[in-house]
Amino acid sequence: MTTENTKVDYNLGTEVEGYLVSKGVATPTTGLLGETPEHKIAVIEEHMRGIMEVLGLDLTDDSLVDTPKRVAKMYVKELFYGLETKYFPKATTVANKMGYSGMVLEKHVAVKSACEHHFVIIDGEASVAYIPEDKVLGLSKINRIVNYFSRRPQIQERLTEQIYHALVYILGTENVAVHISAKHYCVSHRGAEDTKSVTSTTRIGGKFLADSALRAEFYSATNDNS
Numbered sequence: 001m002t003t004e005n006t007k008v009d010y011n012l013g014t015e016v017e018g019y020l021v022s023k024g025v026a027t028p029t030t031g032l033l034g035e036t037p038e039h040k041i042a043v044i045e046e047h048m049r050g051i052m053e054v055l056g057l058d059l060t061d062d063s064l065v066d067t068p069k070r071v072a073k074m075y076v077k078e079l080f081y082g083l084e085t086k087y088f089p090k091a092t093t094v095a096n097k098m099g100y101s102g103m104v105l106e107k108h109v110a111v112k113s114a115c116e117h118h119f120v121i122i123d124g125e126a127s128v129a130y131i132p133e134d135k136v137l138g139l140s141k142i143n144r145i146v147n148y149f150s151r152r153p154q155i156q157e158r159l160t161e162q163i164y165h166a167l168v169y170i171l172g173t174e175n176v177a178v179h180i181s182a183k184h185y186c187v188s189h190r191g192a193e194d195t196k197s198v199t200s201t202t203r204i205g206g207k208f209l210a211d212s213a214l215r216a217e218f219y220s221a222t223n224d225n226s
Contacts, residue, residue: 007144012170013088019169025161027152033083037076044072079114082151089144091170093135103214105129105221106142115186116153124182124198127222130167131175131207131214142167156180156201164203174206177215179222 020026048068049059057064081087106128113122126146130137149162164178179202188195202222208215 007090008087009090010086010088012091013085016088016166016169017085020162020165023161023165025158025165027083027154027158027162029083040076041069041072044075045069048072078151080152082148087148087151089141089148091137091141091145093137093170096132096134096136100132100136103129103131103217104136104139105218106139107221109143109146111146111150111159111180111182113150113152113154113159113182115184116155118186118190119153120189121185122150122154122156122182123185124180126163127177127179127218128163128167129177129208129218129221130171130173132171133173133175135171135173137167137171145170156182156184156199160201160203164205168205175208176206177204177208177218178202179218181222 017026045068048071052059052064052068059065059068107125109126109128111122111124111126114120115122128142128146145166146163149159149166152159160178160180163180164176167176167178168174179200181198181200183198187193187197187199202219204215204218208218
């Protein structure tokens with residue numbers, strides 16, 4: 001997914017980001033977020049060119065000559081567009097007129113992010129559940145919200161918190177549960193070089209926290225084999 005093919009709601013994105021700040025889980029950013037994409041791409045391209053030259057790569061080679069620009073466009077328009085609140089996805093809710101009070105669970109939601117410590121891949125899945133009160137949320141909106149917050153340099157703990165608090169704000173209830181299981185390439189391809197380890201994080205609130213049976217139901221549903 002890129003900046004070109006997602007339905008957005010700038011005002012909601014601004015509100016949600018403010019809520020994340022109030023909860024202490026916002027991504028650390030600076031005023032440079034306001035720069036245009038074109039400016040960011042030009043600056044990153046220049047820095048990437050310098051990195052490649054220091055590594056000893058020949059940027060006159062036809063395979064390498066456009067790599068700095070490709071990387072810059074990838075960072076701004078694909079991997080990290082979730083830093084910009086103007087790309088927050090539309091999250092249409094409707095009144096819970098049917099009085100539904102059971103668990104709504106979206107499983108196997110793709111998590112495609114990058115570690116903020118090394119800028120390498122985080123690849124995994126999220127399970128997101130909520131118990132409606134006054135509102136229900138279009139199912140695809142959950143996938144889009146997960147994807148939006150994944151499109152930032154992240155640590156998995158903060159990613160989990162951001163998804164949770166965004167849904168609490170949008171749905172007007174703390175009856176939300178988020179579980180993420182992901183492979184971190186900063187662990188598998190460098191450092192420890194452990195290719196089999198997987199990281200799991202969970203954030204629950206409201207009825208999921210208070211009701212042990214409901215909590216067990218959610219944890220059972222997030223089992224990797226289910």
